Amino acid sequence: MLDSATTQVINPVPPRPPSRGRARHLWLLIGGLVVLLLAAAALVAVAPLRHPLPAPTVTRTLPASAVIPGTAPAVPWPRTGQAALSVEGVGSLGTSGGRKPVPIASVTKVMTAYVILTEHPLDRGEQGPKLTVSAERAAAYPAEQARGESLVPVVAGAVFTERQALQALLLPSANNMARILAAWDAGSIEAFVAKMNETAAALGMRNTHYTDPSGYDPGTVSTAVDQVTLARKAMELPAFAEIVAQKKATLPVAGTVHNYNSLVGKDGVVGIKTGSTDEAGGCLVFAAVVKVAGRQFTIVGAVLGQPGANTPVQLDRVFRATRPLVRTAATAIGTHSIVRAGDQVATVRGPLGTGTTLHAAQDLTVVGWPGMRVRLDVDIPAVPARLPAETEHGRVTAVAGAGTPAASPLRSGVGLEPPSVWDRVRQHR
Known part of the structure; x- marks a missing residue:
């Protein structure tokens, strides 16, 4: 005769192990995401490098004219009649x-x-x-x-x-x-x-x-x-x-x-x-x-x-x-130094804070007299991205009255170098 109550034991069934195909798919997905993230980071880093650097800009610091220092000559004009006085070439x-x-x-x-x-x-x-x-x-x-x-x-x-x-x-x-x-x-x-x-x-x-x-x-x-x-x-x-x-x-x-x-x-x-x-x-x-x-x-x-x-x-x-x-x-009539060797004539500003100066390479001496105005002209070609230190670039000219121009080449100060790749990337972070 059977008991009035019976107990049924059910053994647990372990889950089916994942198939090899599903694991491979998961790793591919993770790898793709990593690649995409790396590519995006690379694009962000490279983006500043795709744009050309602006050209260096030049700012003149030398005034357009100067006056020969000293007391202007007191000309002893006659008390009556007319008079005029000049110096050829001056x-x-x-x-x-x-x-x-x-x-x-x-x-x-x-x-x-x-x-x-x-x-x-x-x-x-x-x-x-x-x-x-x-x-x-x-x-x-x-x-x-x-x-x-x-x-x-x-x-x-x-x-x-x-x-x-x-x-x-x-x-x-x-x-x-x-x-x-x-x-x-x-x-x-x-x-x-x-x-x-x-x-x-x-x-x-x-x-x-x-x-x-x-x-x-x-x-x-x-x-x-x-x-x-x-x-x-x-x-x-x-x-x-x-x-x-x-x-x-x-x-x-x-x-x-x-x-x-x-x-x-x-x-x-x-x-x-x-x-x-x-x-x-x-x-x-x-x-x-x-x-x-x-x-x-x-x-x-x-x-x-x-x-x-x-x-x-x-x-x-x-x-x-x-x-x-x-x-x-x-x-x-005498000779007068208007610009001295080493006097700054202009500043050069490159991209990302780079820069240098341009200064006279030699003295500029004119013939004239105290009080005479001297015109100062500066000719500076476009500055390249790289300009080594002490390189001649441009010139400065001084002219007193109708005199013969005195000219000096310009020379760079510290070397001008374009910013590195790292500087360009870091600048845009």
């Missing part, structure tokens, strides 16, 4: 007395000689073509002498070379030779005067008007500034510069003649031309040579309208007014 020391056109007397002959020599050029020492004094011009001599004009003796048929005629014009200031040269060149005095005015206009002498080739006519007027303009051009002509520097010359008929400009040979004066009449007073256009640091410079100036009762007094006063001007200009 600049103007200033003017006085305004720019109203005034009679200039025999200073006119600078233009007469300039027109003749541009139409009939002469080399140094060359005599040039010959001209013969006409009977008409010789016959005019007594009347010219009676008027008290400055003349050289002439006779009909006398033969002068071009050089001799110019010596007569510029040294003893012969009015009659001015008329002889004018007719020889242009056929008539009137035609020659027209050439004089055309030349003045071409040279920019706006306040000048010529009515005769000698300056005896007070209608011939100009200014000190205009006459300095003309004198600078005339001194470029070799024969003109040679003649006005002479103290005397030997001429047909007249024999030995002397230069009215008694300053020639003193204080470096090498010309140019005197003038004196009652209307003009004492006048002088002058040139002097001075050496500075082994270089030769020409001082050019004009003084007009110095008072006096007669020619000797007028010329004495104009000479006395001129000597201080020449000496002041000669003393004022």
